[in-house]
Amino acid sequence: MLQNSTQCTSGSFLSVMISLLSMYFETPPVPNIDLNEWWGPECLQGHQDTSIRLFRIEFNESMIEDLRHRLRNTRQLTPPLKDSGSEYGFNTYEIPGWLQYWAEEYPFHERERMINRYPQYRTNIQGLNVHFVRVTPEVPPGVEVVPLLLLHGWPTSFLDFYELIPTLTTVSKDRGFAIEVIAASLPGFGFSEGAVRPGFGADKIAVVLRNLMHRLGHKKFYVHGADWGSVVASNIATFFPLEVLGYHSSMPSNNSPIALILRLIGAVRPSLVVRPELEDRMYPLYTQLDKILKEFGYFYIQATKPDTVDIALTDSPAGLLAYYFEKISVATRIYYRYMADGGLKNHFTREQLIDNLMMYWVPNSIATAGRIYAESNSLRYFSLQIYSIPSEVPTWIMQAKYEISYIPPWMYQLKYPNLLNETVLDTGGHFLALELPHVLAEDILQAMIEFQRWHEQHKVHIEL
Template sequence: MSVDGLGLLKSVREFYEAIPLLTKQQPGYNFAFEVIAPSLPGYGFSQGSVRPGLAPPQVSVIFRNLMQRLGFKKFYVQGGDWGSIIASALVTLFPEDVLGHHTNMPVVQNKQATLKTILGAYIPSLVVESHLASRMYPLSDFFAYLMEEFGYYHLQATKPDSVGVALTDSPSGLLAYILEKFSVWTRRDHRHKADGGLEFRFTKAQLIDNLMLYWTSNCITTSMRLYAEEMSRKNQQLELGELPTPVPTWVVQAKYEIMYQPPGILKLKFPNLLGSTVLDDGGHFLALELPQVIVNDIFKAVNAFRNWHKKTTNTEL
């Protein structure tokens, strides 16, 4: 199962190039996948919620029920962006249903992770390997990046309906709003290019396809409400990040992803972290940017999951 990850600036369109590769047996493996790639509620052509309260944990319940209704009593889950947060909630709430968890944006948010991250700011070698330290530190660079690039998050988490009205009224405004993230989140230095480096890895057709999923379905406002629900006090009080999950996990970390956390931090939430693939290329939209790379990693991860189950309990279907 591929949880469409989503966020404001992702859609099922990101997986179009990867899905045919996942459903086809790859060299060296004796399996392939039946892929379920749902849009999040309020994204694309999936109906939005009619009342408050639909945060990532509740979306994970919807997706678990979807898989059950489709006949998948046990399944694998993959996610990036919102998909990583929803997948994390899913493997926390329903660990018995998930055979393996793969993510290309692993993020652990709990007290221990925060303390370790701060400690590493003073002694990086205690937290992260030296050749990867620049992906985390100095923290001042990371916080400067957050201040410069995450204004959209604050707006969508506090005033989703207000900014949503403006974007619903202007196709060119919506295009600019979305493409700006495809520029900067692919490579940070693309902000200095006159054309934003948009065609560095993406075609105009791919970018417009993605735009049209939001424009034709008039879903930009309902998609933004997920940010407000995630940051609501009721959702934050669940503290799902504090609860470890036994589900075997594998991560792939692109060089230009928004943030990096090493295995020592990720294992605070995912103690059965079986592997971490650290790339020297790729950005936030990895499935669209480098589909063969992420597909190769998913096959590698699932092979590890299958072997893990054989060595532990007989849970594999």
């Protein structure tokens, strides 16, 4: 299943090209960061409760009855076109069975207990109540406990990491440390509040979550991210390189001008850019463009007018389910768009999928979550040129076979010169934490071992 390759360096031709391009693209400075920027209601500024409070997710009876009523009274859906699979969107013949399960068979209170099996908390950061799971292992004397921040993406939730937690928090005599896991809901997602004014992009979210770690007593920490969580984690590593001990990503990306130009060069001669056995993950370029044109409609909507579509997703659980399933399906395997059932049952349980939907339906957070696309694809955000700012943080990347895109490790080194390793999977899709939790957890553990070795070799004093 796994292919491991240590960090790669670019060939002589690309080294020359990078040097020439660098003459025309100056490295931008790290942006000025306001650690106290306020994102909550103005009337509460200076009066918020900054304590760390226990939190419990509740599926109360009134919510359940309202949800069941909406599910039972869904209008008759328009039949799909003959033999179209899910090419026009998630197949409407499949929807009634899922709605029936959600309304009549989904074990609400059993799943509520499952979701609450790990300790959960909320605390107010910069005016926003931020929700997180915190699991601290019991360790024998002399064993160091190090903090790891886990960040999910859209349209999933902190529940992505539930199956990783037992592996990550297991105390092993083979390691000189144990891990405290903090799995946060991104602000605006799930039970974390969203901003009340514009401008709350991935850079601002990064500051809030860094401040969360400080609130928990962790001045230095490790971080893993997927999807938007990877973008936020990368922002944290860029803004606070002396605080991030190591950055692990299962969706690495670099959209700097230099990286984009080099990708285009590879379209003419792929061997200059990517190893032959991985060439089909990047080229031919028209296959990538076809994917963008056919599958990124949601991206353009949410990056421009997220609130309009979110009215439908907020009001209709059937609409929320179909929208969610379409993205889960195609991002797991691109060819699942030709299947009526979207291939979902090949990788996920029914409970897993509905659990994640509940993390948007119960707190009514699909609208605030969707705004991350608009706020992080704005002129303000692009002007920061974050992808072009190198970070010295030691880094480790894991790339699944069916991830949305692939980036060669040498290209990622333009952003993270201390890239220690690339783990290449010959299976797996975008939602790796749900699909292959044990594989991902083991890779994070190995990365943290190597991060510590890197710090020892560089004689960096780590004080948590």
